[in-house]
Amino acid sequence: MASEISYPKLSVTNWWALRKKFQSNPNIKITPGFLAMHFEMGEDSARTNVLPPLRAIGFIDDDGRPTDLAYDWRDDEKYGEVCDVIRRTVYPQELNDAVIDPADRVKVETWFKNKARVGEASARKMAAFYLMLCEAVIPGEQRNGKANLETAQKPKENKSRPVTSRIEQGSLFAEDKPQPQTIHVSDSKDVITVPTPAISSSPNIQITIQIQLSSEYTPDQLDQVFASLIKNIKKLQE
Structure with a gap:
């Protein structure tokens, strides 16, 4: 029987909220108690749903301390590079080569259902996180509708x-x-x-x-x- 393959299911909301915490205090220790206090969730939920993805993408070590990748994640100029590193280290080349347009969400969800052998709900969460990495765009900045591994350009000044x-x-x-x-x-x-x-x-x-x-x-x-x-x-x- 093939071994079970798991991929991160970190919610987009928690992704940005946690980044803000890292920006305000880069030396915080991520524990179930910390997550439960700041993200309105139980410690069991934090231990099961948040800590594993953070370790899987390389943001915290076994003690919950931020890694160098997490420090780079805080920097707007390095944000796109961090997303690219996660995509290349966590996901197989097969998926990265297949996804040309991040807007093709159904195709990505189907891939996760087949490869990770999960239901539709889990596949949607995995796909949402992966596509966010593909877009690599910080909220509030201009999107160009395609995968962009660099920070989007600022809107033109109104003349x-x-x-x-x-x-x-x-x-x-x-x-x-x-x-x-x-x-x-x-x-x-x-x-x-x-x-x-x-x-x-x-x-x-x-x-x-x-x-x-x-x-x-x-x-x-x-x-x-x-x-x-x-x-x-x-x-x-x-």
Whole structure:
């Protein structure tokens, strides 16, 4: 009878929570009591479900002390390298060669069911952990949808800048003499005046319009934007 083969089933949630603990205190000793206290689980569950995977992937020694690999795991720059080391040392080349796209979860689950001789629930847990190693992406950073053994690049900086158009309407108490409406464009020396119909006994009104424009706009494009704005204001006055 073939010997039973087991693979890590460490949950993704515990993976990131434990990494955070290592980052705050790299010299902690991982024991069932420590895991039960910090991860809301019983000591028996920690002893059965968490300690064996941590030893299997090489993060702690027999005494529960962090290894050099666990120290590297804390470093964002070395995270992808650590995931690659675990994949190559814990899993057979047969699996690593077969999994080209980490999105093919069903294929990976089937492999674990057949090779580890486990049920669907255990196969899903094994596959989830393995695929996380394949992606090697730290949460919050940009994903590219494929296996990436390096830290993902940061999102591009938004180059858009706000341009404020300020419409100020002065006192309009004259019955027959309409006061002009003036538009001041920030970052511009241009002042555009638009005639405004007379409004008797109206209070002072000030309206601020926020327009989000790209810094890559040319002067001609900016002129078109504000020309359109003035045109729409005139329509409202008619």
